[in-house]
Amino acid sequence: MKYETDASKIENTPKEGDLYKVVTTFGKSFELRYGFYEERDRLSPLCEPAIIYPDFIREPLFTETGEPFVTMMQDACGHYKGNTKRTPDSTCAECKHFSQGEEWFGVCTCKARKTTETP
Ligand code: SF4
Secondary structure (H helix, E strand, C coil): CCCCCCHHHHHHCCCCCCEEEEEEECCEEEEEEEECCCHHHHHCCCCCCEEECCCCCCCCCECCCCCEEEECCCECCCCCCCCCCCCCCCEHHHCCCEEECCCCEEEECCHHHCCCCCC
16 A cells, blocks of 8 residues: 655644744834743644743743733633623633734733833
8 A cells, every 4th residue: 555645744743842933013023933832742642732822821922011911812810801801711812911023923011911020
């Protein structure tokens, strides 16, 4: 039995550490690379590297005017204001305080989350 492979697909599959793109939004630049969010994904033969976004919950980052950076897939915080009640699956993308930037980046415009410290 002969197996056909799509060589172009294999060649185009991104590898861990490959650069996806540099995104500049709200005054900051972010280098997005391919990788794995979980160690079990890295070990799984079924998982391909994904575009890795910064974790702004673990490492907060603010704009020059003090708004926190968030991502669309970030877990909603206690200040969430959506059309529906916050659930464990709610994300910043569904919140009225979310202001979209480039790609999946955004900033949170909630006054309670704005920092008064010099970012
Ligand atoms: S956009 Fe801001 S207020 Fe809304 S859930 Fe995200 S961090 Fe919280």
